[in-house]
Amino acid sequence: MSLDMLIGLLLKALNQTAQMVAIAGLIGSLIGLPIGVFLATSGKGELFPAPVANRILGAIVNATRSTPFIILVVAIIPFTRFVTGTSIGTYAAIVPLTIATIPFFARLVEAAIREIDKGLIEAARAMGATPLQIVFKVLLAEARPGITLAFTMTIVSLIGYSAMVGAVGGGGLGDLGIRYGYQRFMPDVMLAVVVVLIVLVQLVQSAGDGLARRFDKRNRKN
Amino acid sequence: MTISQAAAQVAPAPVAVSTPMVAFEAVTKRFGNDSNQFTALDGVDLTVARGAITGIIGRSGAGKSTLIRLVNGLEKATSGRVVVDGIEVGGLPESGLRDLRRHVGMIFQHFNLLSSRTAFDNVALPLEIAGLDRKQIRDKVAPLLDLVGLGDKSDRYPSELSGGQKQRVGIARALATSPKLLLSDEATSALDPETTQSILALLKKINAELGLTVLLITHEMEVVKTIASDVAVIDRGKIVEAGRTFDVFTGAKHETTRSLLSAAVGTQLPEWIRAGLKPQPSIGDRILVRLIFFGDTAFKPLTGRLVAELGADVNILAGSIEEIAGEPYGSLVVAYPADPAVMQRANEFYAATGLATEVLGYVA
Numbered sequence: 001m002s003l004d005m006l007i008g009l010l011l012k013a014l015n016q017t018a019q020m021v022a023i024a025g026l027i028g029s030l031i032g033l034p035i036g037v038f039l040a041t042s043g044k045g046e047l048f049p050a051p052v053a054n055r056i057l058g059a060i061v062n063a064t065r066s067t068p069f070i071i072l073v074v075a076i077i078p079f080t081r082f083v084t085g086t087s088i089g090t091y092a093a094i095v096p097l098t099i100a101t102i103p104f105f106a107r108l109v110e111a112a113i114r115e116i117d118k119g120l121i122e123a124a125r126a127m128g129a130t131p132l133q134i135v136f137k138v139l140l141a142e143a144r145p146g147i148t149l150a151f152t153m154t155i156v157s158l159i160g161y162s163a164m165v166g167a168v169g170g171g172g173l174g175d176l177g178i179r180y181g182y183q184r185f186m187p188d189v190m191l192a193v194v195v196v197l198i199v200l201v202q203l204v205q206s207a208g209d210g211l212a213r214r215f216d217k218r219n220r221k222n
Numbered sequence: 223m224t225i226s227q228a229a230a231q232v233a234p235a236p237v238a239v240s241t242p243m244v245a246f247e248a249v250t251k252r253f254g255n256d257s258n259q260f261t262a263l264d265g266v267d268l269t270v271a272r273g274a275i276t277g278i279i280g281r282s283g284a285g286k287s288t289l290i291r292l293v294n295g296l297e298k299a300t301s302g303r304v305v306v307d308g309i310e311v312g313g314l315p316e317s318g319l320r321d322l323r324r325h326v327g328m329i330f331q332h333f334n335l336l337s338s339r340t341a342f343d344n345v346a347l348p349l350e351i352a353g354l355d356r357k358q359i360r361d362k363v364a365p366l367l368d369l370v371g372l373g374d375k376s377d378r379y380p381s382e383l384s385g386g387q388k389q390r391v392g393i394a395r396a397l398a399t400s401p402k403l404l405l406s407d408e409a410t411s412a413l414d415p416e417t418t419q420s421i422l423a424l425l426k427k428i429n430a431e432l433g434l435t436v437l438l439i440t441h442e443m444e445v446v447k448t449i450a451s452d453v454a455v456i457d458r459g460k461i462v463e464a465g466r467t468f469d470v471f472t473g474a475k476h477e478t479t480r481s482l483l484s485a486a487v488g489t490q491l492p493e494w495i496r497a498g499l500k501p502q503p504s505i506g507d508r509i510l511v512r513l514i515f516f517g518d519t520a521f522k523p524l525t526g527r528l529v530a531e532l533g534a535d536v537n538i539l540a541g542s543i544e545e546i547a548g549e550p551y552g553s554l555v556v557a558y559p560a561d562p563a564v565m566q567r568a569n570e571f572y573a574a575t576g577l578a579t580e581v582l583g584y585v586a
């Protein structure tokens with residue numbers, strides 16, 4: 001394979017991966033965020049006490065998270081077809097990726113919020129804050145570094161997951177590596193794919209870390 | 223003093239023109255479920271005078287935090303009434319409680335500042351919550367930061383401030399909505415003695431300048447002694463003593479008060495003497511007595527007369543003079559033979575001069 005061809009293939013695959021990861025990451029996180037907030041605030045005696053709903057939602061989240069991703073992809077094909085009109089291709093792959101992102105991100109958000117000192121909630125309550133004001137002005141503001149890291153981690157895992165959606169013709173870097181590098185035995189393509197993936201993950205991680213550090217005012221360093 | 227006497231002493235006279243800022247009436251608070259109940263407060267009667275600084279002191283777990291949290295409804299009484307500025311807190315719906323809280327400031331042991339906000343924005347938070355706009359907020363926050371002495375630290379994050387500075391931000395934040403009542407839950411307990419004094423001085427200044435009623439809880443007598451005009455002592459959920467700080471301190475009757483006091487007020491006996499103290503005398507022992515000078519007796523030359531009265535065999539073991547709620551309070555520990563005739567003469571002298579005393583024990 002010529003270098004031009006290889007670059008062409010890589011760029012196309014990179015573009016597909018970026019699309020899948022970006023769209024699934026954004027939609028999944030937007031849905032996962034409120035779920036994470038709810039999980040962190042709906043226990044007994046908390047801001048929005050709803051212990052039963054909390055337990056049910058928690059169970060659903062756990063179930064989704066413990067389903068192997070490749071099984072999730074196949075299992076929800078009817079739903080995918082209903083949403084995108086097709087069960088094959090990059091857009092179709094976005095659906096299971098999004099579904100997998102929601103509980104993943106939600107749990108990370110929950111953890112980030114639970115880390116906040118309860119004294120801050122107490123102080124806000126003592127100021128006469130409503131529960132929603134507490135969520136927006138205290139919890140989300142204080143958890144911003146944690147949520148930024150959670151989003152970074154979500155994107156990094158999505159890059160990994162997106163390698164598996166070749167099974168439904170999703171394309172992307174992982175698919176390229178498997179089809180050319182493994183099935184057609186072209187180790188140079190495999191190597192190129194792995195290098196691009198490593199660089200991609202590194203970039204995402206350092207961008208996320210940097211941003212989280214900027215948001216984090218807890219230590220004397222800025 | 224019994225609880226009802228204690229309550230009677232601080233309750234306003236029937237003719238009083240102003241009602242108390244806070245009144246606890248037979249307040250009981252239980253935690254837990256039916257099978258596993260814990261009574262944190264047990265029939266508390268107490269009033270907090272308007273414009274005063276009232277201290278509530280007790281050991282860890284006595285129920286202090288629970289008591290103060292009832293005032294702004296962070297906790298609900300199991301029975302009894304908590305009345306704040308004429309409004310019964312227990313009867314308020316959530317929205318009414320939020321209104322009340324916007325007029326009752328609170329400061330905390332661990333400051334509870336938002337790490338993501340600067341000093342300015344932390345002070346602004348209660349105003350944002352109350353729905354003020356950006357301009358109104360700016361006009362309020364800057365003078366408050368000046369008042370607490372942090373005018374130049376407005377853009378600092380809490381992590382860039384010392385403990386004392388953080389508590390100053392906490393105080394400015396508590397004052398932002400111009401409350402009439404300030405609640406303080408161990409606000410100086412995380413601070414060193416010097417910083418504690420500066421925060422107490424600030425609270426005193428705010429009390430004097432803004433006429434703000436302050437209710438503070440602490441386990442440190444030192445705090446109460448320095449700024450509280452009134453004090454209540456709480457022990458295992460009950461108020462065991464209450465009244466003017468000076469009266470309670472100088473006439474402490476309850477064992478809890480005495481033991482809390484011994485750490486802060488009056489002379490400490492050297493350890494080697496304390497170790498040898500016996501509750502009952504044997505032949506040839508000496509009696510240890512603490513003489514307490516305050517009010518009238520503070521300025522009279524009574525020690526010399528006592529020595530003359532008993533003969534020369536009196537020795538002085540420890541002594542100090544200090545200020546409690548602004549009044550002088552002296553304490554002198556003396557020893558003389560535990561001989562019935564000598565003790566008789568001493569007691570007659572105490573009775574005749576009005577000198578307050580406390581028998582500490584006997585030593586060989």
Ligand SMILES: Nc1ncnc2c1ncn2[C@@H]1O[C@H](COP(=O)(O)OP(=O)(O)OP(=O)(O)O)[C@@H](O)[C@H]1O
Pocket residue numbers: 253254260261262280281282283284285286287288289441
């Ligand atoms: N939410 C709760 N559930 C069960 N028990 C509680 C709860 N809050 C307080 N208690 C109990 O009530 C008692 C009084 O607690 P409180 O926090 O009022 O004590 P405190 O006097 O403030 O002590 P400290 O000086 O240690 O802060 C303690 O024994 C505590 O364990």
Ligand SMILES: [Mg+2]
Pocket residue numbers: 286287288408
């Ligand atoms: Mg406490």
